Amino acid sequence: MAEAPRTSEARRDAVFGRWVVFSPARSRRPTDLKSHNPTANPSSGPGADAPKPSCPFCAGRESECAPQIFRVPPDDALPWRIRVIQNLYPALRRDIEPPPAPEPEVVDGEAEAEEQPGERAVRGFGFHDVVIETPRHDVRLWDLGAEGVRDVLLAYAARVRQLREHPAVKYVQVFKNHGASAGASMAHSHSQMLGTPFVPPSVTSRLNCMKGFFDRSGNCSLCEIRSKDILISKTPYFSAIVPFAASYPFEIWIIPQQHLSYFHEIDEAKALDLGSLLKTMLQKLSKQLNDPPFNFMIHSTPFGLSSSCLPYAHWFLQIVPQLSVIGGFELGSGCYINPVFPEDAAKILRELDCS
Amino acid sequence: MAEAPRTSEARRDAVFGRWVVFSPARSRRPTDLKSHNPTANPSSGPGADAPKPSCPFCAGRESECAPQIFRVPPDDALPWRIRVIQNLYPALRRDIEPPPAPEPEVVDGEAEAEEQPGERAVRGFGFHDVVIETPRHDVRLWDLGAEGVRDVLLAYAARVRQLREHPAVKYVQVFKNHGASAGASMAHSHSQMLGTPFVPPSVTSRLNCMKGFFDRSGNCSLCEIRSKDILISKTPYFSAIVPFAASYPFEIWIIPQQHLSYFHEIDEAKALDLGSLLKTMLQKLSKQLNDPPFNFMIHSTPFGLSSSCLPYAHWFLQIVPQLSVIGGFELGSGCYINPVFPEDAAKILRELDCS
Numbered sequence: 031m032a033e034a035p036r037t038s039e040a041r042r043d044a045v046f047g048r049w050v051v052f053s054p055a056r057s058r059r060p061t062d063l064k065s066h067n068p069t070a071n072p073s074s075g076p077g078a079d080a081p082k083p084s085c086p087f088c089a090g091r092e093s094e095c096a097p098q099i100f101r102v103p104p105d106d107a108l109p110w111r112i113r114v115i116q117n118l119y120p121a122l123r124r125d126i127e128p129p130p131a132p133e134p135e136v137v138d139g140e141a142e143a144e145e146q147p148g149e150r151a152v153r154g155f156g157f158h159d160v161v162i163e164t165p166r167h168d169v170r171l172w173d174l175g176a177e178g179v180r181d182v183l184l185a186y187a188a189r190v191r192q193l194r195e196h197p198a199v200k201y202v203q204v205f206k207n208h209g210a211s212a213g214a215s216m217a218h219s220h221s222q223m224l225g226t227p228f229v230p231p232s233v234t235s236r237l238n239c240m241k242g243f244f245d246r247s248g249n250c251s252l253c254e255i256r257s258k259d260i261l262i263s264k265t266p267y268f269s270a271i272v273p274f275a276a277s278y279p280f281e282i283w284i285i286p287q288q289h290l291s292y293f294h295e296i297d298e299a300k301a302l303d304l305g306s307l308l309k310t311m312l313q314k315l316s317k318q319l320n321d322p323p324f325n326f327m328i329h330s331t332p333f334g335l336s337s338s339c340l341p342y343a344h345w346f347l348q349i350v351p352q353l354s355v356i357g358g359f360e361l362g363s364g365c366y367i368n369p370v371f372p373e374d375a376a377k378i379l380r381e382l383d384c385s
Numbered sequence: 386m387a388e389a390p391r392t393s394e395a396r397r398d399a400v401f402g403r404w405v406v407f408s409p410a411r412s413r414r415p416t417d418l419k420s421h422n423p424t425a426n427p428s429s430g431p432g433a434d435a436p437k438p439s440c441p442f443c444a445g446r447e448s449e450c451a452p453q454i455f456r457v458p459p460d461d462a463l464p465w466r467i468r469v470i471q472n473l474y475p476a477l478r479r480d481i482e483p484p485p486a487p488e489p490e491v492v493d494g495e496a497e498a499e500e501q502p503g504e505r506a507v508r509g510f511g512f513h514d515v516v517i518e519t520p521r522h523d524v525r526l527w528d529l530g531a532e533g534v535r536d537v538l539l540a541y542a543a544r545v546r547q548l549r550e551h552p553a554v555k556y557v558q559v560f561k562n563h564g565a566s567a568g569a570s571m572a573h574s575h576s577q578m579l580g581t582p583f584v585p586p587s588v589t590s591r592l593n594c595m596k597g598f599f600d601r602s603g604n605c606s607l608c609e610i611r612s613k614d615i616l617i618s619k620t621p622y623f624s625a626i627v628p629f630a631a632s633y634p635f636e637i638w639i640i641p642q643q644h645l646s647y648f649h650e651i652d653e654a655k656a657l658d659l660g661s662l663l664k665t666m667l668q669k670l671s672k673q674l675n676d677p678p679f680n681f682m683i684h685s686t687p688f689g690l691s692s693s694c695l696p697y698a699h700w701f702l703q704i705v706p707q708l709s710v711i712g713g714f715e716l717g718s719g720c721y722i723n724p725v726f727p728e729d730a731a732k733i734l735r736e737l738d739c740s
């Protein structure tokens with residue numbers, strides 16, 4: 031219908047202030063998930079133990095994937111447990127010229143004092159990677175031991191540290207889609223990250239909101255959370271809660287107890303602790319909600335923020351089970367309707383035994 | 386599991402600054418749409434002409450609905466064409482005490498200078514209404530004549546004007562869900578509106594963004610749109626475009642050409658013009674995308690804004706076909722990935738013949 035496919039482009043509009051990535055190549059990516067109904071449990075059904083013949087993420091089919099960035103363990107003589115690879119259908123491309131640097135800083139202090147007109151377009155430069163969490167098609171992230179989940183988290187952090195070295199990368203969004211209703215096109219357990227040449231809109235508004243809280247109270251809004259009602263579980267370094275104003279039923283936040291701004295600075299001990307807590311939370315959701323589709327997102331801080339931001343910038347991991355479809359009210363207003371009170375969801379998850 | 390169901394409550398969190406409505410009663414609402422796959426065409430299939438025995442929105446089943454607010458035509462001796470009724474499973478309730486007024490103004494000028502701490506909860510007061518667009522189960526909004534769509538738009542406007550009289554109502558979100566993948570639980574053609582005791586977050590950020598554009602350029606960002614590339618169609622009073630940074634493939638905005646801040650002030654002539662254009666756009670989407678699920682939302686201006694807001698506040702109607710599921714990247718970053726360039730979508734829709 032149109033001319034030759036164009037390279038991707040990111041645009042910001044003048045009404046919602048949203049950045050949107052236009053990526054015609056994305057529509058060609060394959061899917062091995064047929065319906066948009068809740069995930070079929072990949073570990074049930076005939077032949078689930080064998081690698082799936084058509085899955086490029088399975089061990090033995092590495093040549094069908096886009097280039098590898100690194101693997102765990104690094105030694106090629108040993109079988110891999112985790113692979114970090116390029117996305118074959120990237121939304122943003124690493125092989126085109128980055129937009130002219132330095133961009134004006136979008137967050138911190140003069141947040142709204144940009145020079146640009148409202149509408150803007152930048153070339154679709156950026157990094158889009160996939161983390162294959164296991165060589166086995168039938169293993170889900172929470173089937174791994176705490177050490178296995180730790181290693182996935184450490185792989186995220188290592189890759190974020192690499193991307194941070196690129197002067198045009200302003201932020202890296204780490205996320206996981208599980209199940210077709212959560213957007214996943216591939217069933218084999220994996221996560222993704224996108225390194226963007228702009229600070230994404232939700233990151234800006236999150237930091238502005240946390241700044242507002244800090245300016246009024248002198249405290250970081252995530253350090254302040256003390257309520258027992260919404261607590262699910264606590265480990266030496268992390269708390270898992272259902273947030274006070276959860277947008278989604280059974281939404282969970284895992285928050286470092288210490289005030290830390292950057293996920294990618296996580297060390298091995300904290301990653302093991304987080305790995306164990308994340309595993310437990312995913313097990314609880316799977317048990318309580320019958321293996322629901324879900325997303326998780328790591329909310330960190332843009333690179334190179336001035337140190338005056340750091341007192342209110344606190345990273346955390348958000349898990350969102352996708353139990354219903356949102357409608358026009360949420361799309362229009364940005365306000366969510368949640369049928370489950372956070373205290374009730376927290377109580378259920380707290381008392382649920384997954385051992 | 387928990388105690389007796391609680392009344393609903395709206396809460397704002399201290400991190401994203403989002404309002405969320407907690408409404409346990411919502412989970413009891415019925416559904417006559419079984420799957421989350423794209424809408425089956427309700428006008429095909431056996432017996433589609435007859436009223437559906439179980440549908441409370443069909444003519445003859447008015448007694449199964451929550452109370453009526455008004456009907457079109459008003460004369461009870463004539464059959465109704467449109468009914469505006471209370472939602473039987475309201476997210477916000479009209480029968481509880483509204484939160485103490487006046488609230489601090491969330492938009493305009495001192496937008497961020499609120500006194501409140503970050504987290505807040507207010508009683509779940511508000512209005513949640515349903516607009517039944519036709520007495521017939523098998524008729525879709527765009528099957529009505531332009532006059533029929535006009536009357537639906539005038540019914541929205543009349544109800545918004547009623548809600549505006551309530552001192553605690555700050556904003557009314559008018560929206561439509563069509564098809565299960567767009568969130569609809571009822572197939573019979575209808576739309577909804579929610580009158581909220583707060584200005585919803587997307588409304589605040591939209592107005593702040595439009596204010597930024599106005600402050601920099603001296604112009605309203607929607608009055609400024611002139612590009613022919615993204616234009617689908619123009620009528621005497623309205624333009625239909627695919628926005629420059631559309632978040633969704635084939636997203637459409639219908640914008641009054643004149644600078645107008647409030648949808649509810651629409652007159653009959655403009656409503657007829659809009660009705661005809663909206664009908665054409667929905668027909669085009671239905672034809673091009675095979676009756677896709679979609680939402681539309683009317684983006685208007687909060688009540689009682691100071692007149693200094695009005696130069697940049699311009700209402701419009703946004704139509705969003707739901708062709709794919711969003712994933713963790715969008716949820717985490719607020720940045721959308723769209724495989725279709727707006728110019729390409731606009732060209733296709735412009736050239737598509739629906740006569």
Ligand SMILES: Nc1ncnc2c1ncn2[C@@H]1O[C@H](COP(=O)(O)OP(=O)(O)O[C@H]2O[C@H](CO)[C@@H](O)[C@H](O)[C@H]2O)[C@@H](O)[C@H]1O
Nearest residue numbers: 059086095096117118119207213214215216710712713714
């Ligand atoms: N052989 C191969 N080598 C390397 N990479 C390969 C590959 N084959 C497939 N891929 C990539 O693997 C990824 C799998 O990702 P997911 O299943 O999490 O969802 P996807 O990104 O498709 O879309 C979901 O997530 C995105 C981002 O949130 C949303 O835009 C979208 O609507 C939603 O469906 C795809 O991005 C695909 O491009």
Ligand SMILES: Nc1ncnc2c1ncn2[C@@H]1O[C@H](COP(=O)(O)OP(=O)(O)O[C@H]2O[C@H](CO)[C@@H](O)[C@H](O)[C@H]2O)[C@@H](O)[C@H]1O
Nearest residue numbers: 355357358359414441450451472473474562568569570571
């Ligand atoms: N007899 C009766 N009398 C009066 N009213 C009746 C009724 N029977 C049903 N209703 C109401 O009719 C409405 C039908 O609305 P829709 O089909 O547009 O979607 P719904 O509101 O269910 O949820 C979608 O839209 C909301 C708001 O966007 C999202 O929160 C949600 O996730 C999404 O599925 C429901 O709100 C229901 O409560």
